[in-house]
Amino acid sequence: MIKLPPPFGSHQRLRVGLLGGSFNPAHAAHREISLAALHRLRLDQVWWLVSPQNPLKSARGMAPLAQRLEGARRVSSHPRIIVTALEDRLSTRYTADTLNALRRHYPVMRFVWLMGADNLSQMRHWQDWRHIAALMPIAVLDRPGYSLKASSSLVAQALRPYRVAQSQAAALAARQAPAFVFLKTKLNPLSATAIRAKRKA
Template structure:
């Protein structure tokens, strides 16, 4: 999807999940979570926001944005999942700013921020992280070894009274923020770190 596709009223009324990250590289786990989100949250689309450079990650082992975006598009393989580098057009670096700009540009679109339990645990390190919860509904997905710690962490405790029961997850996109839910999705073993290690040792992507 090129920059020209992000103008006009084409997304009005849609429920769109936003899955951000380095995607270094994208893998089957990202696709697994996205397909689950489409179904469990009743979303119309999922956008993968391939970050130009994650402020919390080193650029040393980071593939170029063009390489990561191309790989993400190859992995997505679904008409309702779009890999995009829209942050380069928006001119934003931090998630809170990206979400604010998307909400401004598309006031009639229902956005939901999607993230794994590992990111719920570390989100207090993100710049202006509370603005994310105050701006859009948030869906958190179970991830191996992270879920228990994340649910006991700073973010989960701060917004504990705004947590929506998983049985009501399909109403998340139309709920007024702050609101979030935790989804006990089937776990997927894919890991970008493991894939990079395999590549370094001459193995192919997983």
Template sequence: MRSDLPLARAGQTIGLFGGSFDPAHPGHLHVSREALKRFGLDRVWWLVSPGNPLKPKGPAPLAQRLAVARALVDHPRIIVTDIEARIGTRYTAQTIAALQALYPGVRFVWLMGADNLAQFHRWQDWQAIMGRVAVGVLARPGSRIAARTAKAASIYRHAKLPAEAAHLLAHTPPPAWCFVNLPMIDASSTAIRARGEW
């Protein structure tokens, strides 16, 4: 294993929380802590992306976003990484395939906010993502209804675990997904940037 990549061993369950983190904020941390508990994960990795292909404007420099995220994270099982930049992937499907090759025996779960589920069908190779890993969907303010009626939710309704079975998600063969409602922290990177705080 390359020394510049996070450590993981076969049998571990790791949630992958991808995004631009432009900037990271307490809402990201709250969702990650809840994902550890609800889905019974050993770790959550924040995949701080070089850039989001669905966003027209590029984010702040990667080194700056990593530094802010690492300063914010105060949990020993939440790891901030720029692994996508290190392994040269740009799209989630590519990243997941590469991680599964690099970490045989590790069970990965893709984590996303309910707002992302609403537009998940626009992601490149989104059905390949559903076929490779279980997906944990965490409700965020104002996005619950749109997520529940999302195209991906409809197509994969047969693969949905009930919220009370969330702890089984990492051990359920894909396609599998679970939607959980969380106590809300209404924080967003977009709002932080709009206020001129970033």
């Protein structure tokens, strides 16, 4: 068992949403979908898993991990949104490995994997994505311009038999995986890519 400070404790029966990403940089849309997940899924906390380096993204232009963590803490600004470098602590790089490790370290917690619709569209490129879907429930939160593409994606089609109605989203954390819900939320057009491009302009 790795030693982690509070609020991480293997004995706590929490309902926790996991939002992974580079957070390069973190922005208001990350916070908004986290708050939506806390409310709609009846979660106790949302953990931001700030990745040391996304395997599908170039290291070029990637800010140092410490800088991204600091920015994420400023943006999150909520007692129930916990910014972490757990992947760095766990020495994992792929989401499937990270989620396996978290399940081992926190066996009594109820985890839900959170993702924007933009990520669902390209999840088929993730390593062991089918294992991720079998490991814990997934909540997909709407993102501008991606709803139709995400709904018709290979992963969405594969998970269609396990789709949960939005009206039942509050019980998602208690469901046996695979389970999948698509949540319509307030649409914020912000993206890390656009923010970086604006900074360079």
